Amino acid sequence: MPAAENLLNGLEDQLFGELTVAKIWGVAASKLQDQNPPTEFPEHSYGKYQYNPIDYWTSGFFPGSVWALVERSIKYPKHFPLDKLNPVKLQYAARWWATNLPGQATRTNTHDLGFVFCPSFIREYELFGTQESLDVLVTAANSLATRFDEKIGCMRSWDESHNKEIHFTDKKKDFLVIIDNMCNLDLLYYVAAKTGDLRLSTIATKHAETTLKNHFRYPEWSCYHVVNYDQETGEPKAKFTHQGYEDESAWSRGLSWAVLGFAEAYGWTKKQQFLEAAINSAEYFFSRLSEDGVPAWDFDAPSNNIKDVSAAMATALGLLKIYEHTKDNKFLEKGVKLVSDTLKFTYNGESRFTTDGSVESEKDTLLDHSTMNNNEHAIRRHADHGLVYADYYFLAVGNKLLELGVII
Template sequence: MQVQSSVAYPPKEPETQQDQPQDQKSIFKAVLDESNVAKILKVANQELTVPTTFPHSTNQGATEYIYEPATWWTTGFFPGSVWALVERASKRKMSTSFDDLVKVARKWEDAVESQKNNTNTHDIGFMIMPSFQRDLDVTGNKACQEVIITAAESLMTRWSDTVQCFRSWNSTRTKEYEYNDKDKYFLVIIDNMMNLDLLYSASLLSGDPKYAEHATKHAETTLKHHIRADDSTYHLIVYDATNGDVMASLTHQGYQHESTWSRGQAWALYGYAIVYKYTKDRKYLDAAKRLANYFMTRVEDGVVYWDFDAPRPCFWDTSAAMIACSGMLLICELENSLEYLPQVTSILKACVNGALTPENGATILDHSTVNNHEHANVRSADTGLVYADYYFLEVGNRLIDMGLA
């Protein structure tokens, strides 16, 4: 199986900053403003009340972070945010030096390294890749190779030959349903598409194609069962662990089982862009673009609501917005095009104008929604969220790479 890591950018004929509309220039300037960097570093340099915990979401108002233990699925995003700043400092002058940023980033990276051995979660890609892949790419730190390969081995323990997928959750429960028997139920969520990046990287680093081969098999199975005929997506597929048959198609965090949870759609479009990046199989690029096109048909004046079918008025989800923007820019990079730049600009404008936190913000962005499903055990909406900031920073870095900011 062909696995490549190249991304073709900048575009062959980039839209120079001089050629950009003034409105677009001001939006991109706001995305890259140093005040956003200051918010990340303020949190990064704080003494932790509880050691080895990580920022996750905030209170409403986004002034104070709630921290989670190292085993929580989002632990990799804050270290990744600091590494995104390191990456940015390698490309342009910033108020904090490259070396100083590396020191802070390594402190946070060291705290999450133990998760490379975690076999209880499919989210090990989220835990490891935002830091260790960037560290490897930007500084050439060879120690990161072992971390990535070990993490990929941990994820491989969750593979099922019967289902042809990686198990996402061992069990799940809401006030509506419960699946707690691993021998009977095999649970796969659309988010899992984003953890395939870890496996492709491990194949490139180790020379062993098995990781990439299993990643592509997972993408193929997901293509068959998670994506509806209209290119919207299900959040959760419950497979029969004994024969691989689909037993149920559900949501866990969206509005209804047949609605489209916006963050799930964003994970999907970005995830298939990743699969295309490594395999160069246009089937996966076509899937990514269909998913992106559907996403944009449901965006309203640049605003991404937490579920595209939830009754209005309803909560935003700026994390879904930023994941989708980064995924669409990746598609542009891979194709040497600016096809999705108007759509990305529209979403960024809505977030810059309506979701940037004031100076006392713990996060850069407010108005994310973790889970607003009516039968959720815990509902969380309209807060700051660590991965909204992570992908916001990633979007800014992509704009720099593309010669647009």
């Protein structure tokens, strides 16, 4: 393994310092005096967070960010500011923020249950053995599995899809699968491993195999955002984008979901084709980076001035997982360089703990310059902003570096 100091090049303060913890704690603490736990959750920010209802797909990421810091405080206390924040208070905040999420576990109208539940409830179960957390995960996994169609070989991602030009509303005609769904498979694999329910892991593997067959453009390894399957034949009838620049363009966050999702699928199955998919997607991702090393929101957009930092962070986590499985240093080096280049471009380090333990902060997010959806036909079009899952994956990258022993 390369020397940590050479890899990180002084990034430890940004990855693990008290300013990073202060930023998350400032948002978390702001809701602790409310009479009831949150039912709205942070999503994007142009300084201060905009909140969405609990049934929105990003509701699990901020509670997951707090849980990522709980994990760090327990497993890696050397890299947590124990003198600034009592871990018991942090644990209380993590549970408070996640209190109402279990009510979403019975939903069968969404594929995003992995995004909602894995960031918090896997960590709580692994750290504390909380049976209630495992029960929530089991319920959510079984709900997600109801969306699997044997003929198509995938779980349905969206029941409907709308923008200013197209509308898909008939589930009998259209079966929409998005590349993002790869990152929900971890929920199925995890619950299968904990309960022995191999039906769940079989569904996850079949979904990954079908995605590998139909979502990629070969031989370059860019990918489509959405594949629409014919319900009768089980074959694709259309491939297009919902959040990228255009249907045949390379949307960078779509690639990041592919890198991370297939790296995770390989970790559970050890199927070589999944590892190759993760590696090839990552190699294509890196081949399209500009000199600054920060991904454009879409690699084929006319200008690369609009970035997507969330794509960088999810890809970096995927690269660390590839390194974990292969022990090939080049993936570690590429992952850390991606983080390093991104942090040079964006890091809001102005937060600080005050003498009374509260937080002063100008912005809610650690990282700016993500792009939620810059498609010209998007109903909700937002670009160049902070984004809750960019921060979440940044924290997850830090924890993975500690887990891998890159930082001691």
